[in-house]
Amino acid sequence: MNKMKKITSMPLFLPIFCMLLVMAANIVYDISCGNFALNFFSISVRNGVLYGRLIDILNRGSEIAILAIGMTLVVSASAGTDISVGSVMALSASMCCMILAGYGNASVNELANPLLLGVLGGILIGCVCGAFNGFLVAYLSVQPMVATLILFSAARAIGLLLCNNLIVYVRVDSFKMFGGYLGFLPTPIVIAAVCIVIAMIVLKKTALGLYVQSVGINKKASRIAGLNSARFIFLCYVVCGLCAGIAGIVGASRISSADSNNIGLNYELDAILSVALGGNSLGGGKFRLAGSIIGAYTIQAITTTLYALGVSSDVAPVYKAIIVIIIVTVQAPPFKAYLARRSAKKALAKGGAAA
């Protein structure tokens, strides 16, 4: 019993537990279909690139993992969520493709501007959006969700304007590479890994992570202790925008076009969900980036599994919504208090019987 409690109270218990659950579901599914039981884990090399369901999950989950980095910081520092990330992804993709194709062109086979300029433009517009959100939240003390609601609706519209209401195709191999393959590895995996490693190093090796947590736990106290709380919150939103920008470029490159209506659709939920699934409190304060990252890939695993089970992409949100509600309910203080009361009652009854 005590051992059980020790395991469940481990910091990364929730995300790893969920991950194992999904894997178990996959194994059961494969067995019931008469496939090889470990089909889920098999990785092979086809046409010179890695192939397998696990690789697919890592590949498709890259955007969510990148978004989860920014979202974790935002949730931790401001106790709110940035719901504009999906739209900002679309805007960044539109910006990038608009620069690469030139304004008003619907489809190009040659770059109008250097690739680097397009990518930087996309990332920059992401940062600008993040700065806008951050300014509203940190300096005007607007509720985070409402502040980000502005860009949630406006960013897609601006993206459409940038692309002149068209879906801009950039059919150039060097641009396709970001969503394609780097050697035998899918590039998004590499990009996500680089982002994660950089974020980990910055948060672990500098005091930045500690500062963000302290701002999230108590804004006023940290300010009195000498931290510029507002600036940290602002920075967190900028980083979140930066992550959304990078994810947007990966997303655009994957389909080698900028479809402002569909890129990053519903990604904000996935990003928030991965933070919650990672065992981080949505009320801010302490955070574990590793948990969020595992959470992000778990969600992609759930999505991929749902698709494998034949659930259509329109219906998948139902299951995700149920998972969110279960997770936040388990985390909710009144629910925890209820469980504690119940176990106390049980212990009391046991004690009474022994006496």
Next chain:
Amino acid sequence: MKKKINSNTLLLLITIALFLVMYAAGCIIYKDKGFTHLQTFLNIFINNSGLLCVAAGMTCVMLTGGIDISVGALIAMDCMFLSVGMERWEMNALVLCALVLIIGIVFGLVQGFCVAYLNIQPFIVTMAGMFFARGMTAVICTDQVSITKNEFFVKLANAKINIPFGAYTNRKGVLQIPFVRYPVMIALIVIIVIFLMLRYTKFGRSLYAVGGSETSASMMGLDVKKTKLKAYMLSSFVCSIGGICFCLNTMSGSVRQALGLEMDAISSAVIGGTLLTGGVGNVIGTLFGVMINGTISTLVKTNGKLLSSWSNIAVAALLCFFIVLQSVFAKLKDRNK
């Protein structure tokens, strides 16, 4: 008796003035495109009758300091349920409408329970509700379904209520009598009922009290949790009425219907002077907020050359302006203390 103008009524006055200026500007710029006719004004109501209901419900939730972003998806689910119910299952329209209202109440009950009794952030709960409802829409049916078979519903949707004044003859010499449709009447009744409820009933006043300060509300002996629960139930219920209005307007159901309607509802309420922190607001302001929303999209449509995304951007910019204004007022108030 002279009423004191405080920052809250000032916000409402700014909204009304903004609406009048915007509409007057439209009348001057697009005079030759029929903007001055009474019908153009009535069309704003006809096009936004669903939004009016939703925004009224949203105002009640926002008064308690919460937010409900599930409304757009709930409307999509209602429309899909109504249209599939009439077309595929061939059920009675009134029975379906009653079912939709019951679904709304249950939906609100669950959301309200999570918010009030489990203390989960309203945004997270209603976002889960939004994805749940959107997904359920697809579970009911993934095609676009149009309502054509149900005679009663079609008749109701096409019925015109003529207005006795403001008639004019158009260029072809045909007399045009201005009209509204039934959803508009439903929406106006909803607005009036909620206005009276907020002003004169115990529940309405307790919404303001809870939004103002939960601690003092509970010290006054109000059941804060129950009030919040009721607010979310009311929002979802009114939203379902809005769903019926919306369905009468569009006469179809599809998975991507009413996408982003929650944003319009929230921005209407905020533009109408409802404070995001709760405790301050008025349904009349929300009415003007919806009308500003409608005027912007009418202006963009009348122009004809602008992309429709401009109306999205304009509404977002207005929302941003009012949020900043609110925060400045709040900061000034803090300083005065």
